[in-house]
Every structure is written in C-alpha cells, then in structure tokens.
Amino acid sequence: MPRVRSFRKDRRLNQTASLALILNTGRLGPVHGQFKLSQELEGIVNRQLPEGLRNSVRVVYYRNNKLLLSSSSPSQTTRIQYILPELKARLKHNILFESLEEIRIRVSYLPPRKKPVTINRSLSRTSADNLRELAEVVGNKALKAALKSLVKNSD
Numbered sequence: 001m002p003r004v005r006s007f008r009k010d011r012r013l014n015q016t017a018s019l020a021l022i023l024n025t026g027r028l029g030p031v032h033g034q035f036k037l038s039q040e041l042e043g044i045v046n047r048q049l050p051e052g053l054r055n056s057v058r059v060v061y062y063r064n065n066k067l068l069l070s071s072s073s074p075s076q077t078t079r080i081q082y083i084l085p086e087l088k089a090r091l092k093h094n095i096l097f098e099s100l101e102e103i104r105i106r107v108s109y110l111p112p113r114k115k116p117v118t119i120n121r122s123l124s125r126t127s128a129d130n131l132r133e134l135a136e137v138v139g140n141k142a143l144k145a146a147l148k149s150l151v152k153n154s155d
Contacts, residue, residue, distance in 0.1 A: 048090045065101040070108045077105050
C-alpha cells in the first residue's frame with residue numbers, strides 16, 4: 001500500500017508542476033499574467049474607493065493609459081462619477097497608474113461578490129438553562145458534551 005500512496009502523491013506533484021509550466025511558459029502564460037495583473041489593479045482601485053462602493057466595482061481593463069471600470073448598478077455608477085477626480089488623483093500616486101489619463105465607468109449587471117456570512121447569535125438565559133438541564137439528563141456522552149459546549153459558547 002505505501003507504494004500506491006507515494007505514486008499518487010508523486011503524480012499529483014507532477015500534475016501541479018505541469019500546470020504551473022503550462023501557465024508560465026505555454027500559450028496560457030500571457031493570459032495568466034493579464035489575469036494576475038487585473039486582480040492586482042482591482043485590489044488597488046478597490047482600496048481607493050469608499051467602503052460602500054468596494055464590492056460593486058470591478059476593473060475591466062487598463063490599456064493605453066485608460067482605465068475602464070464596471071459597476072453593478074446605475075446608481076453606483078453615478079456615485080462613482082462624483083468621486084472620479086479624487087479617485088484619479090489617488091490612483092496616480094500608485095506606480096502602476098502614474099500615466100493614467102482617463103477613467104471610464106460602465107454599468108454591467110454583475111452578481112455581487114459573496115461575503116462570508118457570520119452569524120452571531122446568543123442563547124437566551126431560558127434556552128441556556130433548558131440545555132443545561134437536558135445535558136444532565138442525557139445518557140449519551142457525546143451529546144452531553146455537545147450540549148454543554150453549546151451552553152458554554154453562548155455565555
């Protein structure tokens with residue numbers, strides 16, 4: 001059995017190396033490079049935007065000293081239009097945008113980026129007391145431990 005595991009592990013490593021080789025030297029190299037640059041530019045632009053607009057604006061391209069942004073709604077596009085001079089001035093401080101001449105915005109109805117959902121709920125005192133009583137009565141050790149942990153984490 002150990003030989004099979006090591007063979008599979010080696011095969012995965014070779015596949016990973018092959019994929020990296022294709023991305024870096026093959027036909028996909030330039031595409032991969034443009035994608036990484038686009039992600040970096042989007043990060044830079046998003047850091048310069050107000051908090052309310054960060055999730056709704058994406059970089060479409062940056063060519064010939066022109067930056068094209070895409071917004072998910074007309075109202076957000078209007079809000080961005082008002083801050084364009086300030087945004088352009090802020091972006092020009094970055095070395096990648098030193099020669100920026102123009103920023104254009106278009107509306108394209110993009111699905112919003114998913115944010116991680118965090119649920120912060122605490123148990124009421126009555127619920128916590130009920131769970132404590134149930135934990136005392138339950139015979140199953142795993143269930144008892146889970147109930148006690150739930151009550152402990154809610155305090």
